Amino acid sequence: MSAxxxxxxxxxxxxxxxxxxxxxxxxxxxxxxxxxxxxALKLSKGGLYHHFQSKDEILFHIMSHAMDITxxxxxxxxxxxxxxxxxxxxxxxxxxxVVLSERDREITVMLHENHPLPPPLRKRINARKKEYIxxxxxxxxxxxxxxxxxxxxxxxxxxxxLLGMINWIYQWYKPEGTLAGEDLVQQYxxxxxxxxxx
Amino acid sequence: MSAxxxxxxxxxxxxxxxxxxxxxxxxxxxxxxxxxxxxALKLSKGGLYHHFQSKDEILFHIMSHAMDITxxxxxxxxxxxxxxxxxxxxxxxxxxxVVLSERDREITVMLHENHPLPPPLRKRINARKKEYIxxxxxxxxxxxxxxxxxxxxxxxxxxxxLLGMINWIYQWYKPEGTLAGEDLVQQYxxxxxxxxxx
DNA sequence: CCTACCGATCGGTAGG
DNA sequence: CCTACCGATCGGTAGG
Numbered sequence: 001m002s003a004x005x006x007x008x009x010x011x012x013x014x015x016x017x018x019x020x021x022x023x024x025x026x027x028x029x030x031x032x033x034x035x036x037x038x039x040a041l042k043l044s045k046g047g048l049y050h051h052f053q054s055k056d057e058i059l060f061h062i063m064s065h066a067m068d069i070t071x072x073x074x075x076x077x078x079x080x081x082x083x084x085x086x087x088x089x090x091x092x093x094x095x096x097x098v099v100l101s102e103r104d105r106e107i108t109v110m111l112h113e114n115h116p117l118p119p120p121l122r123k124r125i126n127a128r129k130k131e132y133i134x135x136x137x138x139x140x141x142x143x144x145x146x147x148x149x150x151x152x153x154x155x156x157x158x159x160x161x162l163l164g165m166i167n168w169i170y171q172w173y174k175p176e177g178t179l180a181g182e183d184l185v186q187q188y189x190x191x192x193x194x195x196x197x198x
Numbered sequence: 199m200s201a202x203x204x205x206x207x208x209x210x211x212x213x214x215x216x217x218x219x220x221x222x223x224x225x226x227x228x229x230x231x232x233x234x235x236x237x238a239l240k241l242s243k244g245g246l247y248h249h250f251q252s253k254d255e256i257l258f259h260i261m262s263h264a265m266d267i268t269x270x271x272x273x274x275x276x277x278x279x280x281x282x283x284x285x286x287x288x289x290x291x292x293x294x295x296v297v298l299s300e301r302d303r304e305i306t307v308m309l310h311e312n313h314p315l316p317p318p319l320r321k322r323i324n325a326r327k328k329e330y331i332x333x334x335x336x337x338x339x340x341x342x343x344x345x346x347x348x349x350x351x352x353x354x355x356x357x358x359x360l361l362g363m364i365n366w367i368y369q370w371y372k373p374e375g376t377l378a379g380e381d382l383v384q385q386y387x388x389x390x391x392x393x394x395x396x
Numbered sequence: 397c398c399t400a401c402c403g404a405t406c407g408g409t410a411g412g
Numbered sequence: 413c414c415t416a417c418c419g420a421t422c423g424g425t426a427g428g
Contacts, residue, residue: 012400028313030228034423046425047401055423112310114369115226157377157385164366165359171312172358179355187355195393232411243412245413253411 013051013061016041017106021062025105029059029113059113060121066110067128073098075135084142091139092162092192093185099169100181108170133159140196147197158196165192211249211259214239215304219260223303227257227311257311258319264308265326271296273333282340289337290360290390291383297367298379306368331357338394345395356394363390 019040023032034055038048052058074094081087098107114122140162141155165188173179217238221230232253236246250256272292279285296305312320338360339353363386371377 028228030226031313033421035421044402045423046403049424050399050401053424115229152388153385154381157382158389160366160370160377161363161386161389164364164369165362167369168358168362168366171365179358183352184355187351188359190350190396191356191359191393192389193393194396195389195391198388198392231409233409242414244415247412248413251412 016048016051017058017062017065020058021065021105021109024059024062024113025108029109029116056116056118056121059109059117060125062106063110063113063117063125066106067125067132069106070095070098070132071128075132084139084146088139088143089189089193091136092166092189096166096169096185096188097181099166100173100184102175111167111170133163136162144197149197152198153196158192162192162196214246214249215256215260215263218256219303219307222257222260222311223306227307227314254314254316254319257307257315258323260304261308261311261315261323264304265323265330267304268293268296268330269326273330282337282344286337286341287387287391289334290364290387294364294367294383294386295379297364298371298382300373309365309368331361334360342395347395350396351394356390360390360394 016037020032020037023036023040027036034045034048037058038045041048052061074091077094078087078091081090099111101107110125117125137155137159140158144151144153144155169184175181214235218230218235221234221238225234232243232246235256236243239246250259272289275292276285276289279288297309299305308323315323335353335357338356342349342351342353367382373379
């Protein structure tokens with residue numbers, strides 16, 4: 001019974017984060033009140049504050065969860081691939097899928113809502129973002145070595161370029177638009193491989 | 199005398215937009231109060247509302263001004279160049295400079311603060327953004343024809359990739375960091391040309 | 397004494 | 413342009 005109560009609590013927190021992430025993504029963090037979040041969950045504001053101490057804390061957990069998803073669905077899924085070039089191709093595809101995914105709205109919130117997070121919490125998120133880009137950077141450097149690239153493009157600049165190409169998608173992508181998800185994967189991969197490994 | 203008053207008024211509006219853009223960029227639009235803006239200008243809130251009817255209106259004018267800057271410093275500066283490839287190279291360099299420029303903080307605000315703008319005003323800004331990307335797209339298509347590219351990359355996907363690479367810079371660029379502005383221009387140009395014109 | 401909440405309202409501050 | 417305010421709503425918290 002105490003285990004069930006624990007599970008219910010955890011589930012509630014997860015459900016709150018999912019709902020809040022959806023609202024934050026649609027309306028923006030500041031334009032979404034705690035009342036909006038509570039109402040969407042058929043909860044009172046008081047009920048919401050039973051689970052989280054503050055609005056900031058909710059945002060922080062959404063972003064942390066977004067980083068968990070990225071690390072799990074991209075980094076961990078890619079570690080097992082022994083060929084570096086195939087590892088990078090898969091990373092691009094999976095990272096793109098995470099950004100495009102309808103379900104993982106936490107990602108969009110993480111990419112956009114930097115300002116509202118209090119500096120100590122923001123630093124913790126930024127540290128994880130930096131780790132991610134370093135992972136990309138090392139992988140790019142490895143493929144450059146194997147391909148014996150001429151070295152006109154530094155792994156660092158290439159990593160930022162790749163991250164920008166993919167992450168910017170949240171700003172304009174409409175599922176009903178002319179560019180389908182799989183097209184984007186194919187074309188972005190083609191652009192990046194020809195560009196970074198000359 | 200009436201001309202002078204007019205000039206003073208215009209100057210005041212410009213100065214307000216510059217100061218507001220700086221604050222919006224640093225703290226975010228929602229976290230910046232009208233009092234903050236007024237105080238930074240040594241004005242009262244009432245004085246500020248003499249020049250602009252609402253906070254939204256200030257944001258709209260900042261974004262419009264950012265589009266003016268982009269059209270003037272990139273599009274207009276590039277129209278005179280007859281060779282398409284050189285025209286695209288210059289566009290990349292100038293667009294990057296606009297994003298990196300310390301002075302044009304309006305650009306960062308325009309790239310980031312989409313949510314707070316009321317839909318009718320947002321549509322007007324988005325229409326101008328779409329014109330800009332279509333300009334890029336046509337130019338990329340032209341260079342692909344000249345270079346007789348194999349056609350693995352569509353001009354549309356290439357334009358979005360280029361825009362993403364460059365615009366994302368506002369999220370991480372620090373002038374004191376390891377990647378200097380001119381390095382970015384060289385390397386992003388190299389990546390994009392090899393990537394989009396295979 | 398625990399949990400998962402509720403209706404009502406707090407002190408402050410927002411844009412106007 | 414300023415001082416003096418407003419209706420409303422904000423994030424957060426009280427007792428039960």
